[in-house]
Amino acid sequence: MPEPLFDRVALIGIGLIGSSIAHAVRRGGLARHIAVQTRREETLAEAHGLGLGDSYTTDPAEAVAGADLVILCVPVGACEGIAQAIAPALKPGAVVSDVGSVKTSVVRQMQPHLPESVHFVPGHPVAGTEHSGPAAGFAELFDNRWCILTPPAGTDPDAVGRLSAFWTACGANVEIMAPEHHDMVLAITSHVPHLIAYNIVGTAAHLEEVTSSEVMKFSAGGFRDFTRIAASDPTMWRDVFLHNKEAVLEMLGRFTEDLTALQRAIRFGDGDTLFDLFTKTRAIRRGIIEAGQETAAPDFGRSPHARAQEPGE
Amino acid sequence: MPEPLFDRVALIGIGLIGSSIAHAVRRGGLARHIAVQTRREETLAEAHGLGLGDSYTTDPAEAVAGADLVILCVPVGACEGIAQAIAPALKPGAVVSDVGSVKTSVVRQMQPHLPESVHFVPGHPVAGTEHSGPAAGFAELFDNRWCILTPPAGTDPDAVGRLSAFWTACGANVEIMAPEHHDMVLAITSHVPHLIAYNIVGTAAHLEEVTSSEVMKFSAGGFRDFTRIAASDPTMWRDVFLHNKEAVLEMLGRFTEDLTALQRAIRFGDGDTLFDLFTKTRAIRRGIIEAGQETAAPDFGRSPHARAQEPGE
Ligand SMILES: NC(=O)c1ccc[n+]([C@@H]2O[C@H](COP(=O)([O-])OP(=O)(O)OC[C@H]3O[C@@H](n4cnc5c(N)ncnc54)[C@H](OP(=O)(O)O)[C@@H]3O)[C@@H](O)[C@H]2O)c1
Ligand SMILES: NC(=O)c1ccc[n+]([C@@H]2O[C@H](COP(=O)([O-])OP(=O)(O)OC[C@H]3O[C@@H](n4cnc5c(N)ncnc54)[C@H](OP(=O)(O)O)[C@@H]3O)[C@@H](O)[C@H]2O)c1
Numbered sequence: 001m002p003e004p005l006f007d008r009v010a011l012i013g014i015g016l017i018g019s020s021i022a023h024a025v026r027r028g029g030l031a032r033h034i035a036v037q038t039r040r041e042e043t044l045a046e047a048h049g050l051g052l053g054d055s056y057t058t059d060p061a062e063a064v065a066g067a068d069l070v071i072l073c074v075p076v077g078a079c080e081g082i083a084q085a086i087a088p089a090l091k092p093g094a095v096v097s098d099v100g101s102v103k104t105s106v107v108r109q110m111q112p113h114l115p116e117s118v119h120f121v122p123g124h125p126v127a128g129t130e131h132s133g134p135a136a137g138f139a140e141l142f143d144n145r146w147c148i149l150t151p152p153a154g155t156d157p158d159a160v161g162r163l164s165a166f167w168t169a170c171g172a173n174v175e176i177m178a179p180e181h182h183d184m185v186l187a188i189t190s191h192v193p194h195l196i197a198y199n200i201v202g203t204a205a206h207l208e209e210v211t212s213s214e215v216m217k218f219s220a221g222g223f224r225d226f227t228r229i230a231a232s233d234p235t236m237w238r239d240v241f242l243h244n245k246e247a248v249l250e251m252l253g254r255f256t257e258d259l260t261a262l263q264r265a266i267r268f269g270d271g272d273t274l275f276d277l278f279t280k281t282r283a284i285r286r287g288i289i290e291a292g293q294e295t296a297a298p299d300f301g302r303s304p305h306a307r308a309q310e311p312g313e
Numbered sequence: 314m315p316e317p318l319f320d321r322v323a324l325i326g327i328g329l330i331g332s333s334i335a336h337a338v339r340r341g342g343l344a345r346h347i348a349v350q351t352r353r354e355e356t357l358a359e360a361h362g363l364g365l366g367d368s369y370t371t372d373p374a375e376a377v378a379g380a381d382l383v384i385l386c387v388p389v390g391a392c393e394g395i396a397q398a399i400a401p402a403l404k405p406g407a408v409v410s411d412v413g414s415v416k417t418s419v420v421r422q423m424q425p426h427l428p429e430s431v432h433f434v435p436g437h438p439v440a441g442t443e444h445s446g447p448a449a450g451f452a453e454l455f456d457n458r459w460c461i462l463t464p465p466a467g468t469d470p471d472a473v474g475r476l477s478a479f480w481t482a483c484g485a486n487v488e489i490m491a492p493e494h495h496d497m498v499l500a501i502t503s504h505v506p507h508l509i510a511y512n513i514v515g516t517a518a519h520l521e522e523v524t525s526s527e528v529m530k531f532s533a534g535g536f537r538d539f540t541r542i543a544a545s546d547p548t549m550w551r552d553v554f555l556h557n558k559e560a561v562l563e564m565l566g567r568f569t570e571d572l573t574a575l576q577r578a579i580r581f582g583d584g585d586t587l588f589d590l591f592t593k594t595r596a597i598r599r600g601i602i603e604a605g606q607e608t609a610a611p612d613f614g615r616s617p618h619a620r621a622q623e624p625g626e
Contacts, residue, residue, distance in 0.1 A: 126531045190534025201594040203571045216604040218439045221503025224607045231598040234591035258516045278547035281514040285544040287529040294537045
C-alpha cells in the first residue's frame with residue numbers, strides 16, 4: 001500500500017457526491033481518516049450505519065479540525081455559511097475544496113472568509129446520478145469522468161497538484177480552467193439540459209388533452225429519459241439556477257433562438273433544414289462516445305440485449 | 314407449438330422496427346412465412362445475411378402477394394407511395410397495418426388507395442432505440458411496451474382483434490385510440506422531446522465560447538442523454554415533424570410558454586417557483602417506474618454498479 005495522499009480528509013455534507021468520495025477514498029486508500037459531517041442527525045446516522053467515515057459529527061468546525069483536505073459536498077447555496085463556520089478551525093496548510101456544480105458563485109461566497117493560511121482550490125467532478133443521500137454513493141462514480149478545478153490566480157501550484165492527484169486517484173481526469181469559463185461550459189452541457197428536462201416534464205403534467213397516465217404509459221418514445229434527469233434533487237438544482245443565473249440565461253437565450261428557427265422550419269414544411277440539423281447532431285454523439293464519456297449500446301429499449309453489448313458487463 | 318396467428322406476414326421495410334418484428338415473429342412462431350421487402354439492394358442483402366425472412370424482394374407488390382398480414386415499417390412520408398404500389402396485389406381479407414410514429418397522416422396517405430376487401434388497422438409500437446437498419450433489431454424490443462392501434466371507425470373488430478393478438482404475442486400491451494389523440498399524446502411524449510434534444514445538441518455545437526471538445530468531455534452532466542436521443546435517424550424524424558406538424562407546434566407552444574416562466578423565475582431569483590416545479594416532476598418519474606416503463610436504477614453514472622441493480626440482469 002502506498003502512502004495515503006492525505007492524513008485526514010473532512011467531508012462536509014455526505015449525500016451522493018460526499019459518500020461517493022468516501023467510497024473512492026476507501027477503495028484507493030487515499031487517507032488515514034475520513035471525518036464525516038452533515039447537517040441533520042438522521043443523515044449522520046445513515047452515514048454512520050453505512051460506515052462511510054472514521055468519525056461523525058454535525059459540527060463542521062469539529063470535522064475540519066486537523067484535516068489536510070476539506071471538501072464541501074453541499075448544495076451551492078450553503079457554501080458561504082459553511083465557509084464562515086469552518087474558517088476559524090481550519091488547519092494551516094490545509095487544502096479547502098468543494099464539488100459544487102457552479103464555480104464563480106462558490107468562489108465569491110467562500111474566498112472572503114477563508115484564512116490566508118489555507119489553499120483554496122474549488123472543484124467540480126462532472127459525474128452524478130439522479131439519486132441523492134448517503135446511500136446513493138458508489139466508488140466508481142468518478143471513474144473516467146472529468147473533475148474540473150478552478151484555482152484562483154496565485155494559488156500554490158503544489159496544493160493544486162495534490163488535489164489533482166487526489167481526484168486522479170479517485171478515478172477521474174483533471175482539467176483546470178477559470179471559474180467563469182466553467183460556468184459557461186456547464187450551463188450548456190448540464191444546467192440548460194436539466195432546465196428543459198424539468199420544463200417538459202412540467203408541461204406534460206399540466207395538459208388537459210393528454211392524461212398523466214397516458215404520459216407515463218407511452219413514455220418509452222423519448223420522454224422517460226427526460227424524467228430521469230428531471231428527478232434530480234430539487235434543492236441542488238434550485239441552487240444551481242440561482243447561482244449560475246447569467247450563464248444559464250445566456251445559453252437559454254441561444255437555445256430558444258435556435259428552437260424558434262426549428263419551429264419555423266416545421267411550420268413551413270422545410271424538411272431540408274430539419275434533415276441537416278438531425279444529421280449534424282449525430283457527429284457530436286460519435287465524439288462523446290470516442291471521448292469515452294458514453295457507450296454506443298442502444299439504451300432506449302432498456303433491453304437485456306442492449307445491456308449485454310455494453311463494455312464491462 | 315400452437316397454430317401461427319398468420320400464415321404469411323409481409324414486412325415492407327426492414328430497418329430497426331421491421332427487423333425487430335421479424336425476430337419477435339420467429340421467437341413466438343407467429344407466422345409460417347415472413348416476406349421481407351426493402352427498397353435498396355444493399356439493405357435486402359443485409360437482411361438476407363441476417364436470415365430475417367423466408368423470402369426477399371425489393372418489390373412491395375411481390376412481397377404482399379398472398380400475405381395475411383402486411384406491415385409497413387418505413388418512414389412515415391413513404392406510406393402513400395407504398396399503399397399505391399401494393400394495393401392491386403393485396404389479398405382479400407388481409408390485415409394491412411404500419412408502425413409509423415404519426416397516425417393521422419398515415420391514415421390520410423393510405424386509406425384512399427387501399428381496396429375495400431382488406432382491413433386497414435394502423436399501428437404504432439411505442440418502443441425504439443437510436444439505432445437503425447436491419448442489424449439494429451432484436452426480439453425483446455416490444456416486451457412490456459405499448460402498441461397503439463388506431464382503426465378507422467367501422468373497421469372489422471375481428472381484424473383488430475387479430476392484430477392485437479399479434480402485438481400481444483410480440484410482447485407488447487395494446488391500446489386503441491383515435492389517430493388524432495395518438496398524435497397529440499406522442500407529440501408530448503416523444504416528438505417534442507426529440508425536437509428539443511436535437512435543438513440543444515445543435516446549439517451546443519455552434520457556440521464560440523465553448524468548444525465542441527469541451528462539450529464532449531463534460532457531457533456527463535446531463536448533455537450526453539440528449540445526444541443519444543439526438544442520434545436518432547434523420548429521415549424518420551424529419552418525416553415525423555413534417556407529418557405531425559399541428560400537434561407538434563401546439564405542444565411546442567406550451568413548452569415554450571412554460572420555459573419563459575421558468576426563465577423569468579431564474580432572472581428574478583424566485584427559488585420557490587423553481588423548487589416547486591423540480592419537486593412535482595419527481596412524481597411523474599415515480600409514475601413511469603410504477604407503470605413498468607422504466608427502472609429506478611440510476612443511469613447517469615453508466616456505472617457497472619448502477620447496471621447491476623437493474624432487474625433482469
Ligand atoms: N448530484 C449530482 O449529480 C452532482 C454532480 C456533481 C456535483 N454536484 C454538486 O455536489 C453537491 C452535493 O450534491 P449531492 O448530489 O451530493 O447532494 P445530496 O445527495 O442531496 O446531499 C446533500 C448534502 O448537503 C447537506 N446539506 C443540504 N442542504 C444544506 C444546507 N443548507 N446547509 C448545510 N448542509 C446542507 C445535506 O445534509 P443533510 O442531509 O444532513 O441535511 C447532505 O449531506 C452540490 O453542490 C451539487 O451541485 C452534484
Ligand atoms: N426508430 C424508432 O425508435 C421507432 C419507434 C417506433 C416507430 N418507428 C417508426 O417505424 C418506421 C421505421 O423506422 P425504423 O427505425 O425501423 O427505420 P430504419 O431502421 O431507418 O429503416 C427504414 C426502412 O424503410 C425503408 N425506407 C426508407 N425510406 C424509404 C422510402 N422513401 N421508400 C420506401 N422505403 C423506404 C428502408 O429501406 P432501404 O434501407 O432499403 O432504403 C428501410 O427498410 C418509421 O415510420 C418510424 O416512424 C420508429
